[in-house]
Amino acid sequence: MVKFRQVEEIEKIMRNIEQVRNIGTLAHVDHGKTTTSDSLLMAAGMLSPKVAGKALALDYVEIEQLRQMTVKAANVSLYHEWRGKPYVVNLVDTPGHVDFTGHVTRSLRMMDGGLVVVDAVEGVMTQTETVVRQALNEYVRPLLFINKVDRLIKELRLNPKEIQQRFIEIVKDFNMLIELYADPEFKDVWKVDFRRGQVAFGSALHKWGLTVPIAAEKGVKFDYIVDAYEKGYYEELSRDFPLHTALLDMIVEHVPNPKQAQKYRVPKLWKGDLNSEIGKAMLECDPEGPLVIAVSKVVADPHAGFVATGRVFSGTARQGDDVWLVNSKSSARILQVSLYMGPYREKVDAVSAGNIVAVLGLDKARAGETVVSSAHKDSMVPFERMSYISEPVVTIAIEPKHSSDLPKLVDALRKLAVEDPTLKVHINEETGEYLVSGMGTLHLEIVLWDLKQRTSLEVTTSQPIVRYRETVRKRSNVFEGKSPNKHNRLYICVEPLNEDTLKLLQEGRVYADQEWRERARLLREYAGWDADEARGIWDIDENFNIFVNRTSGVQYLREVADTIVQGFRWSMEAGPLAQEPVRGVKILLMDAQLHEDPAHRGPAQIMPATKNAIFASFLDATPTLLEPLMKIEVRVPQEWLSGVLNVLNRHRGKVISLEQKGILMRVLGEIPISETFTLADEMREATQGRAFWATEFERWSPVPQATLNDLIIEIRKRKGLPPRIPTVEDFISL
Numbered sequence: 001m002v003k004f005r006q007v008e009e010i011e012k013i014m015r016n017i018e019q020v021r022n023i024g025t026l027a028h029v030d031h032g033k034t035t036t037s038d039s040l041l042m043a044a045g046m047l048s049p050k051v052a053g054k055a056l057a058l059d060y061v062e063i064e065q066l067r068q069m070t071v072k073a074a075n076v077s078l079y080h081e082w083r084g085k086p087y088v089v090n091l092v093d094t095p096g097h098v099d100f101t102g103h104v105t106r107s108l109r110m111m112d113g114g115l116v117v118v119d120a121v122e123g124v125m126t127q128t129e130t131v132v133r134q135a136l137n138e139y140v141r142p143l144l145f146i147n148k149v150d151r152l153i154k155e156l157r158l159n160p161k162e163i164q165q166r167f168i169e170i171v172k173d174f175n176m177l178i179e180l181y182a183d184p185e186f187k188d189v190w191k192v193d194f195r196r197g198q199v200a201f202g203s204a205l206h207k208w209g210l211t212v213p214i215a216a217e218k219g220v221k222f223d224y225i226v227d228a229y230e231k232g233y234y235e236e237l238s239r240d241f242p243l244h245t246a247l248l249d250m251i252v253e254h255v256p257n258p259k260q261a262q263k264y265r266v267p268k269l270w271k272g273d274l275n276s277e278i279g280k281a282m283l284e285c286d287p288e289g290p291l292v293i294a295v296s297k298v299v300a301d302p303h304a305g306f307v308a309t310g311r312v313f314s315g316t317a318r319q320g321d322d323v324w325l326v327n328s329k330s331s332a333r334i335l336q337v338s339l340y341m342g343p344y345r346e347k348v349d350a351v352s353a354g355n356i357v358a359v360l361g362l363d364k365a366r367a368g369e370t371v372v373s374s375a376h377k378d379s380m381v382p383f384e385r386m387s388y389i390s391e392p393v394v395t396i397a398i399e400p401k402h403s404s405d406l407p408k409l410v411d412a413l414r415k416l417a418v419e420d421p422t423l424k425v426h427i428n429e430e431t432g433e434y435l436v437s438g439m440g441t442l443h444l445e446i447v448l449w450d451l452k453q454r455t456s457l458e459v460t461t462s463q464p465i466v467r468y469r470e471t472v473r474k475r476s477n478v479f480e481g482k483s484p485n486k487h488n489r490l491y492i493c494v495e496p497l498n499e500d501t502l503k504l505l506q507e508g509r510v511y512a513d514q515e516w517r518e519r520a521r522l523l524r525e526y527a528g529w530d531a532d533e534a535r536g537i538w539d540i541d542e543n544f545n546i547f548v549n550r551t552s553g554v555q556y557l558r559e560v561a562d563t564i565v566q567g568f569r570w571s572m573e574a575g576p577l578a579q580e581p582v583r584g585v586k587i588l589l590m591d592a593q594l595h596e597d598p599a600h601r602g603p604a605q606i607m608p609a610t611k612n613a614i615f616a617s618f619l620d621a622t623p624t625l626l627e628p629l630m631k632i633e634v635r636v637p638q639e640w641l642s643g644v645l646n647v648l649n650r651h652r653g654k655v656i657s658l659e660q661k662g663i664l665m666r667v668l669g670e671i672p673i674s675e676t677f678t679l680a681d682e683m684r685e686a687t688q689g690r691a692f693w694a695t696e697f698e699r700w701s702p703v704p705q706a707t708l709n710d711l712i713i714e715i716r717k718r719k720g721l722p723p724r725i726p727t728v729e730d731f732i733s734l
Contacts, residue, residue: 481613567610
């Protein structure tokens with residue numbers, strides 16, 4: 001089979017780093033990424049030309065074929081020749097739907113270049129902006145493919161001059177994103193230029209594509225393309241101007257090889273000593289250096305166990321290598337190394353620096369893990385945390401129809417959460433609910449389908465609900481928390497984190513197990529923290545709450561520090577208002593009195609004291625709920641604009657801007673996620689299906705004061721809690 005010849009060819013040249021390219025397809029949903037990837041697979045001999053464009057080969061998960069949508073990132077290593085020289089193109093096909101941006105974030109760590117696919121009619125959309133911003137944040141160079149040119153001809157009936165003008169508008173919008181989000185050193189050099197062959201255009205469905213240099217070389221003009229569609233001989237375009245030639249040539253010429261890319265990517269992604277042996281090896285992408293792998297995803301294989309996929313930044317991965325997992329602080333042995341060929345893993349002897357590898361044996365690895373050869377474990381610092389642009393905000397309760405299936409369900413859910421860090425599984429000990437939180441309703445739909453395929457379990461689920469966050473608006477007084485035995489007292493106050501601190505946490509620049517000096521420096525420099533307070537941070541949780549020790553000279557405090565942190569985390573999981581997670585709060589331990597006998601200051605004493613003091617302070621600090629808001633972008637013909645505005649008004653939507661974009665009106669706005677469950681049906685009905693629209697997570701915003709109490713009571717009733725909202729006196733007295 002061709003596939004095996006390909007593996008042999010790839011193995012021969014992948015050690016020559018100048019002939020390797022790591023790229024991914026990025027785009028708004030339905031703009032044609034996976035169809036584009038089919039054409040590249042056809043070029044590699046992995047698909048028949050007859051089915052390329054329709055096979056959706058990288059959508060190898062069955063539901064992806066059914067929904068015509070990519071939900072997981074897939075990998076494949078391609079063999080391509082350009083100007084008589086062979087190249088390995090490691091291709092990652094990523095999802096475009098907003099619910100799966102977590103997969104995009106993780107995949108970008110493996111790439112050096114991104115092929116951004118844009119629908120010629122819809123242009124640069126909300127999710128296009130999101131993936132470009134994500135790519136630039138990871139120092140991944142974007143190139144542009146304007147897809148579905150046939151729609152401009154067949155649907156909009158544009159003439160050649162109008163088509164060229166449409167291309168100019170799209171390139172202008174695309175370059176504006178680079179101007180907006182790229183670091184200064186890349187703002188100009190990474191903008192795409194038609195004349196340099198950094199923009200391709202064509203139709204992935206019909207398998208043809210061109211760049212300006214190729215069109216000039218072949219003497220083809222737009223009139224010929226338009227004529228081919230108008231007279232029905234467009235199938236000849238794929239023979240004369242094959243899409244894979246335009247795209248792969250553009251990729252090989254303009255995406256940097258791993259050695260070039262790692263010189264500027266490593267200082268961005270890794271904050272260790274660049275002059276160390278490991279630092280120099282990664283900067284040089286040295287196959288003989290210490291082994292370093294940045295794990296981007298982990299998948300549970302029913303036969304092989306957990307498969308970790310990642311980028312080899314230094315050294316060479318081989319079977320039998322002893323390695324150290326930096327984040328999980330555990331050792332492991334590589335049992336097998338493989339290349340990805342779509343849904344298949346092809347076992348190989350070794351995968352060297354600059355390439356993408358699939359590894360067996362790293363069962364404790366999770367997405368974002370840093371793997372290093374055991375000999376260098378003491379000198380390795382982890383890669384920067386991956387920063388997800390959205391959070392799991394839609395939740396369902398799930399339970400098996402047969403109680404005996406509960407252990408099997410819990411095990412399957414935990415494995416799914418390992419594979420997808422944006423999926424949160426929570427067991428509410430007080431209500432007994434098993435809660436699964438995802439990015440949106442589609443994300444949860446895919447999770448339930450996946451669960452069914454893996455376990456064949458029959459489960460019942462609740463209607464999707466929005467999970468809110470609890471927070472405070474001002475600093476509280478100091479409150480005393482007494483342990484149940486009355487022998488220990490903690491004195492705590494709370495205050496809201498400022499926006500600069502939240503930004504550092506959301507961007508992943510400040511985190512819990514970071515070296516404290518670096519963390520303190522960032523908080524002082526960028527968020528205005530007091531030096532002593534920055535040094536006193538004991539913990540930061542996943543919802544961006546910070547625990548700070550402001551005490552001095554308290555006896556026995558060191559012995560109970562871990563227990564106090566456990567009490568802090570326990571309190572943050574479910575706040576006092578409605579048992580929703582707490583977000584964006586600074587907890588300050590101001591003083592403590594602890595019993596001299598360890599038997600009287602165990603966890604059963606210290607944790608309740610911590611929680612009571614935190615909750616009393618919380619309720620004194622003008623508490624409120626935060627609701628998740630979506631950014632919504634709608635493009636619609638002028639005559640249907642009023643329908644769009646009416647729908648937004650009915651759902652507490654807010655219009656931020658309204659402008660003419662070509663033949664369409666562009667509406668930008670915000671809408672609460674709780675108001676979006678029926679939005680698709682209403683939008684279609686109001687515009688008779690004429691609107692292109694998309695949403696993405698934007699921010700957390702305080703619930704309107706007029707509806708706050710009613711909402712808290714509604715949530716409490718749904719959870720089986722007493723409807724009365726707690727007060728300070730329920731936890732402690734001044």
